[in-house]
Every structure is written in structure tokens, then in C-alpha cells.
Amino acid sequence: MSETKEDFIEIDTMSVDQLAGAVVLILGAVGSLLLVIWQSKCHCKVNLCYLFQCERRPPNEDEMKSLKEQAKKMKDKKDKKEDISKKEDIILDEVESQKTPRLIPKTSKELEPAPAPLPN
Numbered sequence: 513m514s515e516t517k518e519d520f521i522e523i524d525t526m527s528v529d530q531l532a533g534a535v536v537l538i539l540g541a542v543g544s545l546l547l548v549i550w551q552s553k554c555h556c557k558v559n560l561c562y563l564f565q566c567e568r569r570p571p572n573e574d575e576m577k578s579l580k581e582q583a584k585k586m587k588d589k590k591d592k593k594e595d596i597s598k599k600e601d602i603i604l605d606e607v608e609s610q611k612t613p614r615l616i617p618k619t620s621k622e623l624e625p626a627p628a629p630l631p632n
Contacts, residue, residue: 526534571579
């Protein structure tokens with residue numbers, strides 16, 4: 513078979529910024545895949561081009577205890593924030609119900625309470 517010019521597909525040349533973008537996208541995809549594998553709690557070995565090997569095993573009992581303690585501390589902090597917000601709401605309700613009457617000037621030196629608002 514003789515190959516002619518019509519048998520080939522012609523591709524436009526790539527600029528440097530397009531090449532850099534393609535490299536970044538590929539490296540990001542590979543990095544994301546490795547991150548998912550590494551953060552999983554399953555037993556896995558990663559062998560990258562026979563240069564180095566990484567191994568990830570599930571946490572042992574000591575690590576699990578420390579993880580439980582960290583989770584408990586985070587839950588306590590969240591509960592404290594909720595308690596504080598509830599107390600703030602109670603205080604704001606009390607302050608709102610105990611508002612002092614607004615004073616309006618009668619003359620330049622005297623003040624008298626404003627009339628009570630009309631009920632709806």
C-alpha cells in the first residue's frame with residue numbers, strides 16, 4: 513500500500529499555553545485519583561513506575577481511639593455553639609419585652625413618655 517497525503521489527518525500545531533493546560537489537566541486528574549485511593553481506609557499499595565511503593569492500611573485500635581476523641585471534641589464544640597445561640601435568643605427576647613418607653617421632648621428641657629402603640 514502506498515501512503516498518500518490524503519490518508520493522513522492534519523492537526524494544527526499546539527501553542528505552549530495549550531500544552532501547559534493539557535499537562536495541568538492530566539496531572540490534576542491523576543493526582544485526584546491518587547488522593548481518593550490514599551484517603552480510602554482500605555488496604556492498598558500504590559506502585560508508581562516502580563520508583564516507590566506506598567501502602568495504606570486501615571487504622572489500628574489506638575488510632576481509632578484518637579479519632580473517636582477528636583470526633584467527641586468537635587461534637588462538644590458544636591453543642592456549646594448551639595447552647596450559646598439559644599441563650600442569645602432568650603436574652604434578646606427578654607430585652608425586647610422589657611423595652612423602656614421612648615421619650616419625646618415636650619419642651620427643650622422636659623421629656624415625656626411617648627404614647628403606647630395602638631394594638632392591632
